Each structure stands twice: as structure tokens, then as C-alpha cells.
Amino acid sequence: MGKLWLDALTMTVVPLVFSLLVTGVISAADSAAGGRAAPRALTLFVVLLPAVCLFSALLTPLALEVWPVPAGAVSLQLAGGESPVIASAADWLENIIPANPLKAAADTAMVPLVLFALLFGLAASRIEPELRASIQTFFRAIVQAMLKIVHWVLLVAPLGVFALAYAVGSRTGMGAAGTLLHYVAFVASACIITALLACVIAALAGRMSPLAFARAALPAQVVAASTQSSLASLPAMIEAAGPLQVDRQVAGVVLPLAVAIFRAASAAANVTVAVYLAQLHGMSLTAADLIAGAFVAAAVSIAAVGLPAQVSFFAIIGPVCLAMGVPIQLLPLLLAVETIPDIFRTIGDVTADLAVVRLVAGRPKAEAQPVRS
Numbered sequence: 001m002g003k004l005w006l007d008a009l010t011m012t013v014v015p016l017v018f019s020l021l022v023t024g025v026i027s028a029a030d031s032a033a034g035g036r037a038a039p040r041a042l043t044l045f046v047v048l049l050p051a052v053c054l055f056s057a058l059l060t061p062l063a064l065e066v067w068p069v070p071a072g073a074v075s076l077q078l079a080g081g082e083s084p085v086i087a088s089a090a091d092w093l094e095n096i097i098p099a100n101p102l103k104a105a106a107d108t109a110m111v112p113l114v115l116f117a118l119l120f121g122l123a124a125s126r127i128e129p130e131l132r133a134s135i136q137t138f139f140r141a142i143v144q145a146m147l148k149i150v151h152w153v154l155l156v157a158p159l160g161v162f163a164l165a166y167a168v169g170s171r172t173g174m175g176a177a178g179t180l181l182h183y184v185a186f187v188a189s190a191c192i193i194t195a196l197l198a199c200v201i202a203a204l205a206g207r208m209s210p211l212a213f214a215r216a217a218l219p220a221q222v223v224a225a226s227t228q229s230s231l232a233s234l235p236a237m238i239e240a241a242g243p244l245q246v247d248r249q250v251a252g253v254v255l256p257l258a259v260a261i262f263r264a265a266s267a268a269a270n271v272t273v274a275v276y277l278a279q280l281h282g283m284s285l286t287a288a289d290l291i292a293g294a295f296v297a298a299a300v301s302i303a304a305v306g307l308p309a310q311v312s313f314f315a316i317i318g319p320v321c322l323a324m325g326v327p328i329q330l331l332p333l334l335l336a337v338e339t340i341p342d343i344f345r346t347i348g349d350v351t352a353d354l355a356v357v358r359l360v361a362g363r364p365k366a367e368a369q370p371v372r373s
Contacts, residue, residue: 005160006332008153013318014105016146017300018117019139020315024302025121026136028261037253040360045262048356049301052197053294056190056268060275061285063186069280070178110319111292114299150315161336164329180333183276184340190272191344194265198348198355206358208245216243217354224346228339230259233350240354246361254360258353265348266316267301269341273334274320281327289324296323313338 028042098104098112105113124135153160199217203210220236227233234255241251274293278285285293297320313335314328321328 002163009314012146016315019142021117022121022139026125029125037250041254049298052264052268053271053297056271057290057294060272108322110323164332187269187341188344190269191265191348194268195348195351198352202355202358216240220350221347224350225343228342228346230349254357263301263349264352266345267297270297270317270320274324274326278326293320293324296320
């Protein structure tokens with residue numbers, strides 16, 4: 001019963017991720033066509049998202065060396081099946097361009113599939129407006145249909161998660177609870193570190209006092225923690241434009257774009273989840289695996305919606321695990337405790353969005369003109 005429920009969720013990953021990436025890239029290209037603020041923001045997104053994901057991919061294995069997965073978690077490997085064979089770096093590079101995109105989709109080869117979706121979206125953004133609009137409409141319809149299926153499957157989530165948890169609990173006992181607490185601490189830490197990095201970047205590159213940035217971001221962070229939705233935090237983020245010394249018109253352009261595209265903490269956390277599961281299953285990840293996971297996490301984060309992560313949990317984490325060759329059978333158990341990490345995901349995303357708008361705005365207004373004696 002648990003396997004059938006998991007398969008019902010997994011079957012939506014490929015069409016949902018591909019459609020969301022295509023529509024997201026087209027929308028981003030359309031936004032970049034108007035004004036200077038949007039292209040500058042998109043440039044920062046392209047640079048910062050992979051950088052944050054790579055940082056998480058490098059830091060998480062080191063952190064797991066210091067604070068490894070609890071010994072009682074070894075038995076959880078039984079729930080995830082056998083560890084897959086990891087391809088070498090040469091094989092990974094040879095297959096990064098999908099000679100047959102349909103075969104890549106059928107094999108859930110996420111790295112070449114994501115690359116094809118990005119190129120397809122970029123190409124679609126350059127064709128005639130009427131044809132571009134029809135492509136957007138088609139893939140938006142697929143997104144809505146897939147989300148409807150996900151909604152139906154999540155309606156019976158208590159039954160599916162119970163079936164999987166029962167099988168795991170019968171083998172592991174209380175060891176599973178300790179592992180889940182350890183997992184929550186790791187994912188929350190990844191989000192907190194991302195938020196702190198955003199504060200440092202805003203202070204250094206944005207030429208703003210770290211304390212002043214923290215005070216300006218606090219109201220939006222409170223809303224983010226209470227709603228677990230970056231979209232619901234948008235009004236509070238726009239209100240922070242004044243304390244951040246950012247022109248309100250610039251904030252009105254950059255922040256909605258950031259909410260739709262830039263989820264730095266969530267992307268970093270998704271890499272952490274995949275690396276954590278890899279160690280739980282006793283897998284040794286290569287540098288190519290970590291790079292693949294970081295690339296897919298950065299790209300797939302564009303496809304996520306600005307709603308609680310439970311809605312898009314499998315769509316944003318499943319592709320990262322698949323790209324790194326990590327089994328996904330334990331993801332439903334992690335979904336059961338996702339509410340806690342999601343609080344920190346949203347706080348980190350909102351903090352990173354505010355840091356980007358500070359960078360796009362340039363020097364603070366108080367520093368814009370020198371004081372004349």
C-alpha cells in the first residue's frame with residue numbers, strides 16, 4: 001500500500017518539473033524584457049542559486065562527518081531498497097545532453113531532462129508571441145493537471161505515510177524517531193546558514209549595516225515563519241523597502257520576481273536532503289554527483305511554487321535525489337516532518353529575497369550623495 005502511494009506521487013515528477021521549468025523560464029524572459037531592475041535581479045539569481053547549492057553540497061558531507069547519521073538509522077536502508085550504482089564522472093558528462101529527451105524522461109534522468117527543459121524554455125521565449133503564448137498555455141494546463149493529481153494523492157497521505165512508517169517502525173523501533181530529529185536539525189541548519197549568508201552579502205555588497213538589515217527583514221521573517229509561504233510574505237517584504245533604503249518601485253519589480261524564482265534556502269536544503277539520504281543509505285557521492293545535484297536543485301527551485309513545501313515536496317526534492325542516484329523511498333517519511341524544516345526554508349528564502357533587492361538597488365539612499373561641507 002505504501003509503495004503504491006509513493007508511485008502515485010512519483011509519476012507526477014517528470015511532467016510537473018518539465019512543465020514548470022518551461023513556463024518559469026518563459027515568464028522570467030518576459031520579465032527581463034521590461035526595465036533594468038528585472039535583468040539585474042535575474043543575473044543575481046543565475047549566479048547566486050548555483051553558488052548556494054554548491055556551497056550546501058560541499059558543506060553537508062563535512063557536517064555529516066562531524067555529526068553523522070545516528071547508528072540506529074542503518075536499518076532504515078531496508079525501507080529504501082538497494083543503493084543504486086553511481087555513474088562515473090565521465091559517464092555523467094557523456095550523458096548530460098539528452099540524445100533522446102523522451103528516453104531521458106522515461107528513465108527519470110533528471111540532469112539531461114532539466115537541461116533540455118531550460119533550453120526548450122529559452123527557445124520558446126524567442127519565438128513569435130502567439131506561438132509562445134500557446135506553449136505557455138499548454139504547459140500551464142499540464143502543471144494544473146499534475147498539481148490536481150498531487151492534491152488527490154496527498155488527501156490519502158495519512159494512510160500512505162502510515163503504511164510506510166509502519167513497515168519502517170517494525171524494523172527500527174525508536175531509532176527512526178532519532179534519525180528524523182537529526183534530519184530536521186540538519187535541514188533547518190542549512191536554511192539558517194543560507195539566511196546568515198544572505199545577511200553577510202547584503203552587508204558587504206549592499207553596503208548596509210548587518211544590524212540594520214536584520215531589523216528591516218524581521219517583520220517579513222515573522223510572517224514567513226507563521227505562514228510558511230514566501231508568497232504570503234510578499235506584502236511585508238515590500239513594506240521593508242523603506243527600512244532597506246530601496247526605492248519602492250524597484251522593490252515592486254524585484255520582489256515578486258524573487259518570490260516566483262529565487263528560493264535560495266529551499267534549493268540549498270534540497271541538496272542537504274539528498275546528501276543526507278545518500279549517507280543514510282551508505283552511498284559515497286563523487287564530485288560529479290554533488291555538482292549534478294546542485295545544478296538540478298538550482299534549476300528545479302525555479303519550478304517550485306511560493307506555497308508550503310508539502311505541496312511541492314516530491315517535485316523539488318525527487319529530481320535532486322534522482323540526479324544523484326539516491327533512493328527516494330524514504331521521502332514520504334520526511335514529508336511527515338516537513339512542517340518544521342519548512343518554517344526555516346521560508347525564513348531563509350525571504351531573507352535571501354530581501355538581500356537581492358538590496359543588491360539590485362545599489363548604494364543606500366543615505367550614501368547616494370556625498371555630504372558637502
